[in-house]
Amino acid sequence: MITFILSIDIQGLMIILFSAILVDNFVLSKFLGICPFLGVSKNLKTAMGMSAAVIAIMLLASAITWPIQNFLLNPMGIGFLQTLVFILVIASLVQMVETIMKKTLPPLYKALGIYLPLITTNCAVLGVTILNITKDFSFGKAMTNSLGAGLGFALALFLFSGVRMRIEKADVPKALRGLPITLIAASLVSVSFFAFKGLIENIFG
Amino acid sequence: MSEHMSDKTYRSPDQRLEEKKKSESPWSIVLNGLLFENPALRLILGICPLLAVTISAKSSLFMGFAVIFVLTGSEFIVSLLRHVIPVKVRIPAFITIIAGFVTIVQLVVSAYLPALNESLGIYIPLIVVNCVVLARAETFASKRSPAYSVLDGLSMGGGFTLALLMMGSIREILGAGTFFDVKLPLFGSVIEPIMFFSLPPxxxxxxxxxxIIMQWVVIRIKRITANKNKTVLAESETDESACSSCGACSICRESEVK
Structure with a gap:
């Protein structure tokens, strides 16, 4: 057991985790999951609910799709069905989680329930499962990457909902009101994430 | 636009749909797709690939073609099967059809255009979850005839491609000083390319x-046509609730009703 724990490449995992959260942030530098990013960032509470649901589904989806790709699709030589299989797995997973949650955890369902159907069409979830495969991650790394992606999504959403609450109160020129000013604010938040670019090399490199 | 748009008495959504169907000529479907209901710039759907691949005009044009193919193909099939697919499982069924077309694109691209496959990367499989495709399958193709659906697929896809190309051109010209990989005069010597535009922000x-530009154009056109016909045009203003920006509208509302 001890040798097993020691054999885990902690540093490698940390690099993956932090680069997924800060450097290659899913929302702000990979543009995955923009729809919920713009849609539910209006107030902090819904933003947190959505993020929690996304983190949970990302972890579950990666835990299921990684074995499917490596133990089922690849040995049978039908790796090209990846997209089709993954999206169906995610869609049914979301449906299943929703049903189970409704039955066993009604308060949690009340809080997160409305966000669950939206996650099916959230490209971040499908994106992270596909990236785990294309980057040839081991299972542990794949799970770390998914956790990082989810946390990165939550961080971006959290920061941006704060920015947006300020915009609501600001006096914005008429032409920019609504979505345009939101996008320009997103652009500025995205610029701020550039500060993290050299972080990984300097800490772990 | 015919005269029944102008009376403002209350009509139920079903009645409105019927009226919309009647007033919809093939020409208006094309105009809607390209301009008034441009999926990217008016309905704000499918913006993940829109932001990610528009670093260069070439990759955005290719992405546009891929979306046109997937959109038209899946709308055609969905429309053919609209009486066969049970209402309860329609979303998974639509997703399966769309994923089939996306897999075709993926295989073709990786076989014949490996360079583009490199640059578009993960965004090709992600067409599956592109809100535009699912939204059109759900709101248009599942209710109309195949011919209309194909037309809608072509015009909506065309509108999406136009938006992609517009953004791709702006970002490539300003960000790299090139257009379709051809170096432009003045750039490099007189005007320094602005890195900012080719980066994610x-x-x-x-x-x-x-x-903003699109909104201005549409408002202008509406004002001109409204003056001519003295009729009120369809009120397709973009509202910004969580639902309208994601395309899974109907799924979301259904679960709220439950």
Whole structure:
């Protein structure tokens, strides 16, 4: 057991985790999951609910799709069905989680329930499962990457909902009101994430 | 536009749909797709690939073609099967059809255009979850005849491609000083290319500006046509609830009703 724990490449995992959260942030530098990013960032509470649901589904989806790709699709030589299989797995997973949650955890369902159907069409979830495969991650790394992606999504959403609450109160020129000013604010938040670019090399490199 | 748009008495959504169907000529479907209901710049759907691949005009044009193919193909099939697919499982069924077309694109691209496959990368499989495709399958193709659906697929896809190309051109010209990989005069010597535009923040910024331009154009056109016909045009203003920006509208509302 001890040798097993020691054999885990902690540093490698940390690099993956932090680069997924800060450097290659899913929302702000990979543009995955923009729809919920713009849609539910209006107030902090819904933003947190959505993020929690996304983190949970990302972890579950990666835990299921990684074995499917490596133990089922690849040995049978039908790796090209990846997209089709993954999206169906995610869609049914979301449906299943929703049903189970409704039955066993009604308060949690009340809080997160409305966000669950939206996650099916959230490209971040499908994106992270596909990236785990294309980057040839081991299972542990794949799970770390998914956790990082989810946390990165939550961080971006959290920061941006704060920015947006300020915009609501600001006096914005008429032409920019609504979505345009939101996008320009997103652009500025995205610029701020550039500060993290050299972080990984300097800490772990 | 015919005269029944102008009376403002209350009509139920079903009645409105019927009226919309009647007033919809093939020409208006094309105009809606390209301009008034441009999926990217008016309905704000499918913006993940829109922001990600528009670093160069070439990759955005290719992405546009891929979306046109997937959209038209899946709308055609969905429309053919609209009486066969049970209402309860329609979303998974639509997703399966769309994923089939996306897999075709993926295989063709990786076989014949490996360079593009490299640059578009993960965004090709992600067409599956592109809100535009699912939204059109759900709101249009599942209710109309195959011919209309194909037309809608072509015009909506065309509108999406136009938006992609517009953003791709702006970002490539300003960000790299090239257009379709051809170096432009003046850039490099007189005007320094602005890195900002080819980086992710530039994507958000240019998209915001494009929306403003599009809004201005549409308002102008509506004002001109309204003066001519003295009729009120369809009120397709973009509202910004969580639902309208994601395309899974109906799924979301259904679960709220439950």
């Amino acid at each position: 530039g994507g958000f910024f240019v998209f915001g500006i494009c929306i």
